[in-house]
Amino acid sequence: MARKLRVEFPGALYHVMNRGDRREAIFKDDKDRQQFVETLEETCAKTGWQVHVYCLMPNHFHLVLETPQANLVAGMKWFLGTYTGRFNRRHKLSGHLFSGRYKALVVEGSGNGYLRTVSEYVHLNPARAHLIKSHEPLRAYRWSSWPEYIKPPSKRADWLRVDRVLGEYQIPQDSVAGRRRLERVLEERRGSDNSKDYWPIRRGWCFGEEGFRKELLEQVSAKTGKYHYGEELKESAEAKAERLVAEELKRRGWEEAELAVRRKGAPEKVMIA
Template sequence: MGRPLRLVAPGLPHHLIQRGHNSQPVFLDDLDRERFLEDLQVAMREYRLALHAYVLMGNHIHLLLTPPDEASLSRAMQSLGRRYVGWFNHRHQRRGTLWEGRFKTSVVDTEGYFLACQRYVELNPQRAGLASDLLSYRWSSLAHHLGAHQDPLITDHPAFWLLGNTPFEREAAYRRWLEEGLDAARERFLRDTLAKGGVLGGERFVAALAQQTQRRLTPGRRGRPPKPASGA
């Protein structure tokens, strides 16, 4: 029996997670991380994907991005894999696969869920105990969204722009929302949905996406969506 086709909804944000084979590290030092980001930028431009957020962990990555068509996401990741894995293997004198099978994706509802997903991605280092504060971890898009520096990889999503009329207002509102954190139930829902590659959205969003794609999709969580950030 063949593998099910990956759900891709052009024009909507997607959360992507890819892990190292057998949970092995995919970055051994900062030079590896720098090279990965260079290759990621090439792949995003080549296939016209908008990257909204990212984090590089020791043995996995999270990306939050929007593809322009159904084929571009897979092609971009294949292109990225060819560049980075070949370079990584040559540099570290190794052979074979680096990544664990297929990457997982979740289509994300822009209303009520996008910023929660972005926050989930960018707070990974804090949850893992790798960062003492919001700006102490270099390898994510968080510094960009807090105004510490402009990241050329990032295209801010309209949901982020709704946080304020000026960059300062958006950055301050996002910082406040980050510091509030997620309650345990909502964080568990986000983690479980994204880990399974399910649709991250409310019931109406899931139903509309199922009709649009003609596919049976896992229902979204019942009840209210995660609390939106101020101004969203």
């Protein structure tokens, strides 16, 4: 089966994620994490990328980045290859560090909430994974862009762009009051049940309005032909089906696990399916 084409265009916004090979750790200590962040900074200098959000987890990473030029593939090749080489040299290892192809979800960034949802998903990862205690603030997790968002601009990494995410929260200025408001909102979001909001991020190839999705499908079709176009349409249909199931579960007040334990062929299970 042919590989799916990476969707690239100037100004594209992506949620990028990749795991360690065999789900193994991609960082052994904080020196590795610091080296990863420094390599990301170098990549931004080489490619012109604008990083909006990042988070380093034990065996994977998340990036929300924008490509002013259509260069996601070239940039990721250099970034992953360079970090892998540095990691292997430091630990006297060889071979693959990352597993397969990285996931690149195209995000609609027109100010209608999709960037906000993706940024929340990434910034809340350490809390969901219990990498910080329940009483600790999100900024207690060092290896995320979230602590950088709370800092004043003069103390923040200059390659991290925060203005678009602030705008998604209707915060016009990167001020003390604005940053406090942002932190309060995200801490409140942390305490709510928002897992179903993130299904399209975990499963889909595009996160945006239907019109935005159709435009991307037309781009893919023009470049690769009907075969790939059909594959992307299939993914679109699957994402829609998952959304409908999630809505029905919510209406019934069920969790996903509740559906799994019911016997095959149960009327209520068939109705949802």
